[in-house]
Amino acid sequence: MRWERGPGPVWAAVCGLLVIGAAAASGSPQMKLGDVDPVGAVIGLSGLALTVVSVWLAVRAQRVSEMDLDHWARRLAVEVRGAETGELRKLLGDDDQADKPIDVRFVLSPTRAHQAGGVQPSGCLTEVVEYYRRLRPGRLVITGAAGAGKTVLALRLLLGLLAAPAPGDRVPVRLSATQWDTATPLPAWVAAHLVTVFRMPRRTAAALVKAGRVLPVIDGLDEMDIGAPGHTSRAADALRALNSAQDGLGKMEVVLTCRTDQYAALDDAHVRVRAQDAAHIRIEPVDTGTAQTFLETRVGAEDLVRWGPVLDALDFHPDGALARALDTPWRLTLAVTVYRRLDPVTGAYLRDPAELTAPDLDTPAKVGRHLLAAYIPAATTAADAAGRNLRHYSPDQIHRWLAHLARYLNGNAEKGPFAGRVLSGTDLVLHQLWPLAGDRPRVLAQSLAGVSTFVFLAVVLFAFHVPHRLTLAFIGAWGLTRVMGVRWPEPWRIELPRMRTPLGHRKLVGGAISGLVAGAVLGLVVGFTRGWAPGLAGGLTFVIVGGLGFWFLSPGAGRVVDPRDPIRNDLACSLVLGLQAALLFVLMWYWLMGEFTNGLFWLLSPLVWVWFVQAGRRAVTRYLMLILCTRGRLPWRLGRFLHWCHEDAGLLRVAGEAYQFRHRELQDHLARFPAP
Structure with a gap:
């Protein structure tokens, strides 16, 4: 199976035809000898040579880059193991005995659905890997009461499978059920998660899933809905999607966690939705003897x-x-x-x-x-x-800030869809958190973009003495902000390591061809109006700065090591685009006008304009507008605060690119009691 095919060869062929046609037209016998300029011929020949090289690079990259699924599976396993080991440690505690969790027991729960083969009547935490390996197919539903240890059991299973993998084994990957739009098939959602979190090429991720090399561990089915799920609930839709999911080996294997009462509501006579061909196990409550042993070990x-009084109460009552x-x-x-x-x-x-x-x-x-x-x-x-509270957050501040976020999450289910998207009830994703302040961050961002665009266009039109300047500037600003405004902007990223990969080569080809087409058109226009020397210089400037500048910029959050990464990456991309626009503008101004008139102004104005005009479609700007709209209710450095709550205080956990409260019980408590 090959790397994903890009449009490079097609665009290269089109561009080649355009250049050849232009060269033929310039050499037409109907034209006089003086009409054929050697500089124009150089532009045409250079474009033709670049097109040939682009076609060769694209074909070579697609021919020799075979996907090694075993390599990608091993790489994925290493990254998953590194991320989930730390999360399990934080869930178990931060003392020297945290590596000795309670060996909870679970029992096979009866169900009206068809069960997987190889099921055993009971098991425990330390034997969960052996229990799972006996299942045929490997479909497991883990249920239990709130706080029973469902996530810990799933993580121990995940890390146990990664500890001693057999050749061809599936790589378990944990996903948060609340992030699943059930209109998307399960394989497509899992593949998209691999692309977003682990920076995997799209077709490589899809190939891994289709070949049965990924085991989705879906955590928190009960958190997809508020209250008991009904027949049309998101949880019910998720179970239907799980039952119909297929990969290259048959029915897709999966591990699922859910609260016992929520799963029972889905399995009752009214809803009648349950996981087919799966083993349904229920975690048993911790008995007093086990609780006493745990306390004695930990303290x-x-x-x-x-x-002593607590141990006596457990013993006698x-x-x-x-x-x-x-x-x-x-x-x-x-x-x-x-x-x-x-x-x-x-x-x-x-x-x-x-x-x-x-x-x-x-x-x-x-x-x-x-x-x-x-x-x-x-x-x-x-x-x-421990010296980890460098910002000196007080307990009252932390309580109020987290309570504000908890009330927002708990209220999302009652609000319904917002801006065409169902808001999560558990996930705090920084670049998707702006609805916390209503629609004001979006309105402010697009208004800022519109005003800055209007000012910039007005200044340029006045400089060129264009009539009806203000009217044209207003129309242009309105049109640009309408076209560039998006409801849910995705963050961009800079991917320098991928520049050396076949995908990076294709991006280079695409950027070069796009810049070549635009530069050729611009060079011809400038050449006929200002002379061929400025035309050649302007065209090459656009090719280098305008086209190749997008080589290392890509949409999407990229690999998320820290949930703050998407915002940081988007900010870096915004600065790069602003500098690119400023450089392009000042160079083009020089080649057109022959001088750097007010050079500092012409350098800074496009930089400022590009920065603000991106506000309507930049994730980082929505985030900044959210901070402004929630001043006093949230800290100014929200990302740093959430990172501290996860890394240093253990109040939050991380699932992919989202922060979550360490336990749903803590989220509900803070939402119910917002005051300390």
């Missing part, structure tokens, strides 16, 4: 005296409120996080675990609310003690 022998509240790994980890924090000055413990046995905490919900209320102060104190 250490020297701290058992403080935790296994059905009490505290035991039922601490029956999930999430709540147990939360309790350890809250009550093991030390004062950074005195080194003393800040809270006493005996608080959990207070009489007023007489229900599991109250115990959970008590732990969640103390979680942000505990995480902030830990970051202070």
